[in-house]
Amino acid sequence: MTLISEIQGKKPNELNKEQTVLVEFDKKNKEWFIEDPEEKQRYKYQEILERWIPEEEINKSEQNEVSRLIKRQKREKVAEMKREKNVQKKPRKNRSVYISGLSQNTTIEEVKEKFSRCGIIAQDLRSGEVKIKMYENKEGQFKGDCLVEYFKEESCGLAIEILDGSKLRPDDKEPMKVSQAVFKEEAEEEEEEEKEEVREDIRQDILEGCQEIGQVDDVIIYESEKEGIIRVRFKEKEGAKGCVKRMNGRYFGGKKLVAQLWDGEKYRIDDTTSK
Incomplete structure (x- = not known):
């Protein structure tokens, strides 16, 4: 050594x-x-x-x-x-409640009539329709849960306090469960943005380093590979050979690089795509 x-x-x-x-x-x-x-x-x-x-x-x-x-x-x-x-x-004001345990033949009008008792239900500015989302399955049938968005945040607490555990109809077999709506989309979106920034940083660092060796056509990061595999495609073979010579054994982000010519093996970009 x-x-x-x-x-x-x-x-x-x-x-x-x-x-x-x-x-x-x-x-x-x-x-x-x-x-x-x-x-x-x-x-x-x-x-x-x-x-x-x-x-x-x-x-x-x-x-x-x-x-x-x-x-x-x-x-x-x-x-x-x-x-x-x-x-x-x-923080975004949460003015929505999530309702579950409804009968499959429940209508949006029934939900509107019941939940408007706790406050004004928000309306879509374009269509004028109340903001009530009835969730459906793949066959287009109502699943028994929905989302109601109020005009004021205070109405959510009132709806939970009054309607949670009650029945939409007197003859319903099961009571409703009313809770504060939890939005996962925003958190997931922010997390994905951060991951994308890290990916782009790595890609730019590799690209800039390899462009000193030869003309680079593309840089692909195989995220689904645990080994941390990146493929750099040069326009000329000499560029690829020069990259292996210069990069193999060097340190990047505190980790020792292993650079070698591609042997034709396919790697996964994500869980569904190989390249």
Whole structure:
């Protein structure tokens, strides 16, 4: 095992005694260097990247890596500001109640008549229809549950207090269950947006790094693969070979990369798509 493979990913103060003997510190520039006596190769520790970089590649590699890091940090800052903005947003007023336990032949008029006793039911601004959603199954039949949106938030609490456990019709076998509506769509949408931002950050970092090697046609992230597989397709074979030579064994996001030419195996982009 070479010296660089042993120390890569480690900070200068994390090296063992044998490795520390090979380290020197430039007090003027406050920089750490280490020299591999066998390969006669000198490396500099880049604090921002937390990597040891060959001295002859410092100017070019460091400039490119730092440039990518700055771009990534800018994207992360924008994403962080966006998340903070979302946190600062006033929580959406929940003016809806969820009703279950209704008979399958229940009509929207019956629901309207009963629940309007607790407050004004909101109306669609375009159609003028009351905002009552009757949930149906695949066959188009009423499932026995619905959603009622009130004009005022206070009406929800009143409807739950008065109507929960009561019957829509006197002859109904089962009582209704009335509860505050829970909206999962918004939380799921925000979570997906964050995942998409992370995916795009990774894709951009890989793309920018590989474009220094050759012309890139596309970058595909196989999200459903646990190993963290990414495919980079170059316009020319030489680009792919150069990518393997440069990227294999390097560190990205604290993890060691394994770069190899594609063997034709198909990987899953998601749970339904392979490519």
